[in-house]
Amino acid sequence: MLNTIDDRLGERLVVPPELMGDTIELVVRPRDLSDVMRTLRDDGDLRFELMADLCGVDTGLTMQVVYHLWSPLCSDWVRVIADGLSREDPRVPSMVHLWPGAEWAEREAYDMFGIEFEGNRDLRRIYMPPDYLAFPLRKDFALADDASRSPGAGIRPMERPVAPADVRAAPAIRTSAGTGALIGPDGERLEVGAGNAVRPAALESGEGAP
Amino acid sequence: MTTDREQVRSLDDPEIMVQTPGTIFDAIPPLTPRTEREAEFYDLSEGQMFVNLGPQHPSTHGVLRVVLKIDGEKIVDLDPVMGYLHRGVEKICENGDWHHAISNTDPLEYVASMFSEALPVLSAERLLELQVPRRAEYIRVLAWELNRVASHALFIGWLALDLGGITPILYGFAERDEIVEMLASLTGQRLLFNYLRIGGVNGDVSHDFLSRLGDWMSRAGVRVNDQAALMNENEIFVNRTKGLGVLDRETALHYGMSGPPLRATGVPYDVRRAHPYSVYPELEFDIPVRTDGDSYARYLLHIEEIKQSLRIIDQVLHQMPDGPVMAKLPRLLRVPPGRAFAALESPRGQYAAYAVSDGSDQPFRFRIHDPSFFNLQAVRSLTRGHLLADIMAIMASLDPVMGGIDK
Secondary structure, eight states: OHHHHHHHHGGGBSSOOEEETTEEEEEEOGGGHHHHHHHHHHOTTTOOOEEEEEEEEEOSSSEEEEEEEEOTTOSSEEEEEEEEEOSSSOEEEOOTTTOTTHHHHHHHHHHHHOOEEETOTTOSOSSSOTTOOOOTTSTTOOOTTOGGGOOSOOSSGGGSSSOHHHHHHSOOOEEOTTTOOEEOTTSOEEOOOGGGOOOOHHHHTTTTOO | OOOOOOEEEOSSOTTOEEEOOOOTTSOSOSSOOOSHHHHHHTOOOTTEEEEEEOSSOGGGSSSOEEEEEEETTEEEEEEEEOOTTOOOHHHHHHHSOHHHHHHHHTTTTTTSHHHHTHHHHHHHHHHHTOOOOHHHHHHHHHHHHHHHHHHHHHHHHHHHHHTTOOHHHHHHHHHHHHHHHHHHHHHSOSSOOOOEETTEESSOOOHHHHHHHHHHHHHHHHHHHHHHHHHTTOHHHHHHHTTSSOOOHHHHHHTTOOSHHHHTTTOOOOHHHHSOOTTGGGSOOOOOOOSSOSHHHHHHHHHHHHHHHHHHHHHHHHHOOOSOSBOOOOSSOOOOSEEEEEEEEETTEEEEEEEEEOSSSSEEEEEEEOHHHHHHHTHHHHHTTSBTTHHHHHHHHHOOOHHHHHO
16 A cells, blocks of 8 residues: 555655554645645555544744555555645635545644635634634643643742732732733733743732731 | 624633624524535525424433424434534543553443444554453453343334334343343343453453253243234334435445445445454344335344354354463553554444554544444435434434444
8 A cells, every 4th residue: 555655646745654553644735735635545455544633843943744544455554644834824725525524633733723724615713602712722822820840930820839828918909701812900911921930020029028 | 694793802702803792582592603504504495494303302322302393394404513422532542651542532422332432442442452361251251242132122113112112122221230230140230331452352251151051041042033023014103214314325335324224225345244253253143124215124133143152152052162261461551553454343333443653652633433423424325315203213223323423
């Protein structure tokens, strides 16, 4: 099967197809994706009819869309990675015309990563509320209240090394539910520093501290 | 239908402008349509109306809201609204280490959580190229198949309940209760087991568990035949499932469906055979397949799969070797960099995970593929043209679990 795939798609792959365990991995550029997927699905010797999975990946440098396909003729999965999508404006052709089942998976990838699937007629958020603006699975979306990474002086009152009485006096800082930004006591946005440890000016100046 | 609303500052984040929210008296949707499909759906023709089903309706099996567009009693179109149970499990998994992911993925498939908690385990083992002790593999298969029977027993009861029959759910729950008590004796928990570990399982089988299992196995074969005798030829049940929600092979494949809905259309796709994992290659069992593709075929497949699971459990009990149940692994587990796709056959179909590791003790990306999500997607094409009352029967026959769909 590896040879057949190399024969049919060889020149459109970024690197030669590679067998990793029981998965054949193909890396393609977004502009070749439609051709490659159509060949994989419709070629009589390939017949990858079932889309076993579709997901987005944020590598921190680029965005990827990863497809896993199954064929009754092949004992391995095929993983197609559409690599090299820009993080500012990730765009990739939609696969809904080949696999109608890709529609919700593409909606999910759009919801979580902001990847635009061109040709999907129903590309709206699937999990998050319609007025939500951030893309939560992107690597630059930090969990502001993540206790496991908090250096102790996190933004949660319970993680601050101060007595409970002082916590009540401390200004209320919250995380926006819609954008993930930190909102200060007067409704202003706060800058997120390294490690998510944001100490408001009021705390730094000693007001309310023991 | 839609009006331009005033833009105001969001109470949530002051730098964001939002439209003023709609009131409960507004026609749905409160916001302007975002996509072509949404605009098309929310445009009513003469004689049509919207009916809102859920999100608290018992027959949606969880917190699913379905906006139905109906013409009289006939369903013209529908728009499922999801996300009520969304917890961001994938993000949480990326922010905890590999061991945390086991208990985080546990509540996804809350009816059969032995399967969803296997995802981080199987994908980490693939990346580590780890050899799991054979006794541990046999215990895993035993736990999986028991959980499959519990889930299928509940499915059969639920399907009948959605059609108005109350008796089968009592039998279903009795069966399932006996199994979850048995699993509680094995794992310490009735529903969210947190039992599988990277490299094995958390603890060997106990005498109490084996005696309960032997006791139950002596009756299980008879019980499943009783269940089948109660429903297979019940006239109301057959009339409301046979020929309803018919899927053909191409549609099922192209919708990415798996599990009983796909096998009911004649595709013998079962991950246990298609991409063998654990010790399934050593066990003898059949993959029941039907070709009708309707709700009744899906129901019959569940009955047959219970019988196959009992067959597997019987073999596991006879073949289980002695030995350790945990591989030797460092406490701080650093998984080598790489990509792995691990899949297993859950009662609802192919549960899969695509894990990307960067060599640290946390997954870099942990994608969870839930079969209910893809099976539920087909409900739009399955119910179009059917009667309003049949949507429950058709949805129940796909057996969605919202915990997994919403992640």
